[in-house]
Amino acid sequence: DIVMTQSPDSLAVSLGGRATINCKSSQSVLYSSNNKNYLAWYQQKPGQPPKVLIYWASTRESGVPDRFSGSGSGTDFTLTISSLQAEDVAVYYCQQYYSTPFTFGPGTKVDIK
Amino acid sequence: QVQLQQSGPGLMKPSQTLSLTCAISGDSVSNNGATWNWIRQSPSRGLEWLGRTYYRSKWYNDYAVSVKSRITINPDTSENQFSLQLNSVTPEDTAVYYCARALTSTGGNWFDPWGQGTLVTVSS
Numbered sequence: 001d002i003v004m005t006q007s008p009d010s011l012a013v014s015l016g017g018r019a020t021i022n023c024k025s026s027q028s029v030l031y032s033s034n035n036k037n038y039l040a041w042y043q044q045k046p047g048q049p050p051k052v053l054i055y056w057a058s059t060r061e062s063g064v065p066d067r068f069s070g071s072g073s074g075t076d077f078t079l080t081i082s083s084l085q086a087e088d089v090a091v092y093y094c095q096q097y098y099s100t101p102f103t104f105g106p107g108t109k110v111d112i113k
Numbered sequence: 114q115v116q117l118q119q120s121g122p123g124l125m126k127p128s129q130t131l132s133l134t135c136a137i138s139g140d141s142v143s144n145n146g147a148t149w150n151w152i153r154q155s156p157s158r159g160l161e162w163l164g165r166t167y168y169r170s171k172w173y174n175d176y177a178v179s180v181k182s183r184i185t186i187n188p189d190t191s192e193n194q195f196s197l198q199l200n201s202v203t204p205e206d207t208a209v210y211y212c213a214r215a216l217t218s219t220g221g222n223w224f225d226p227w228g229q230g231t232l233v234t235v236s237s
Binding site: 036038040050051056093095097100101102103104105106 | 159160177178213215220221222223224225228229230
């Protein structure tokens, strides 16, 4: 199984500040034949299911604000919230879909400082 | 707009069989460009993918090794829904259970949308 890790476990950022979340996979999720990284990011607010923000490591889902961006390749990935808003308080997860079983990171909680 | 609506009991006793259903609107369980998944979430195990069912000229299933001996995911084409059965539950199966679609026609397997979630508590 591909093991996903995230850092930090939690962070507090001032409104308008930048939040950076890291995700690492135990093996590469870059598929060489199409040069795509099989990595998605989700946002989960209390009492709600996760909501996909980004797929293919850097493609924003329709309707997701452009302050959310994803980067990275291979085994190391980053989700950046460029200007944190109050509604961004949530837990963020990465997920690999390179191979089954599909696996998720443990989550990073983002709060307002 | 695709929506998934979950139903099923929330409180169970050890050794019983967990049964949940996910009703699909806006798509078809027979869509050969999608898979239909069950995922659970608990404080101890985080988000854990349990398995999926999908149609590609015939029906297929994939299951996580951790539950493979106890799990069945079945499509129901007459009701356009799919179900989860997990046998011989223990308190370790206590979790919020979600159904979710993956639109594999994109080439990927991210999950969208998700059902609303069902908290299943296993306790004697």
